[in-house]
Amino acid sequence: MLKDITLGQYFPGDTIVHRLDPRTKLLCVILYIVALFCAKWFVSYAVVVGALIVCIRLSRVKMKALTRGLRTVYIIVAFTAIMNLFFTGGEPISDLPVLRHISAAGIYAAFFMMLRIVLLIMGSFLLTYTTSPISLTDALDSLLSPLKKLHFPVHELTLMMSLALRFIPTLIEETDKIMSAQKARGADFESGNIFRRAKALVPILVPLFISAFRRADELATAMESRCYHGGEGRTALYVLRYRTMDYVALALFVLLVAAVIVLRWFGW
Numbered sequence: 001m002l003k004d005i006t007l008g009q010y011f012p013g014d015t016i017v018h019r020l021d022p023r024t025k026l027l028c029v030i031l032y033i034v035a036l037f038c039a040k041w042f043v044s045y046a047v048v049v050g051a052l053i054v055c056i057r058l059s060r061v062k063m064k065a066l067t068r069g070l071r072t073v074y075i076i077v078a079f080t081a082i083m084n085l086f087f088t089g090g091e092p093i094s095d096l097p098v099l100r101h102i103s104a105a106g107i108y109a110a111f112f113m114m115l116r117i118v119l120l121i122m123g124s125f126l127l128t129y130t131t132s133p134i135s136l137t138d139a140l141d142s143l144l145s146p147l148k149k150l151h152f153p154v155h156e157l158t159l160m161m162s163l164a165l166r167f168i169p170t171l172i173e174e175t176d177k178i179m180s181a182q183k184a185r186g187a188d189f190e191s192g193n194i195f196r197r198a199k200a201l202v203p204i205l206v207p208l209f210i211s212a213f214r215r216a217d218e219l220a221t222a223m224e225s226r227c228y229h230g231g232e233g234r235t236a237l238y239v240l241r242y243r244t245m246d247y248v249a250l251a252l253f254v255l256l257v258a259a260v261i262v263l264r265w266f267g268w
Contacts, residue, residue: 009169010132016245017059017130022139024246029127031253035260036119043268044260045115051256052123059130066122066129077117081110128165137162142240167215174211178204 012018017025032051039045056063070077088106128136140158148154179187182203190197 009129011061011065011129012132013060013130015058015060015130017055017126019245020249021240021242021246022131022135023142023240024242024249025127025131026136026139026143028249028253029123031250031257032123033120035253035257036116036123038257038260038264039112039116040264041268044263045112045119047256047259047263048119051253052119052126055123055126059126061126061129066125070118070121073117073121077114080117081114084113085110133162133165136165138238138240163219167212170215171208171212175204175208178207178211 020028032048035051036048039048056066085102085106088103088109092103093107131139137158140161141155144152144154144158187203188200
């Protein structure tokens, strides 16, 4: 299960998507999310799915890598679908006791909600797969730079997000090692009820927290010894610059949002 968590992983490449400015990719993901939440019916979702498939093909990221990351959220997707299925009003589809609380509107709401969550996660994963954490940090720092005039700690915020994304795979690997060591000593994490399983996780959480705090302390010491400081006066090794390809990508995603809004207007 831990190996299925792929958030924060970066797959290097030399594709069109990889070469895009990280600010462009962030803005495109935001526009993609807007289009996804504006989609209403099959035609609108088909347009959004088509755009995602094109981006996946251009990035050359394997579909298996995207679907593997969905395994960790299947429970959330199923729970959301069940809630929409039984708590959406409408005419019941049958008089049977089991189907009495299910309507056609509930079925459509559950289906589209599942599709929306899956597409949202896949689009977010595609961003992290094709953009390094350092590039994401620079992009966020650049996009949020106007907030610096309001004395908002932009650099500190982006640094924390970058470190979080960077250490997610490391902590997952550390957890897997601790679990393997505990299993070798006879620990059982799979049998028993939910309370017993939760209690069995205590021998994992304690060394994991100790390891995380130790890594954080080592990182702080390394940054301090290198006289690291952010904010005013800090320069970047690679200066971000928009190119023609970036403007084309932004224009296409703006057209995507406009197309979905028009389709929604016509009830499609």
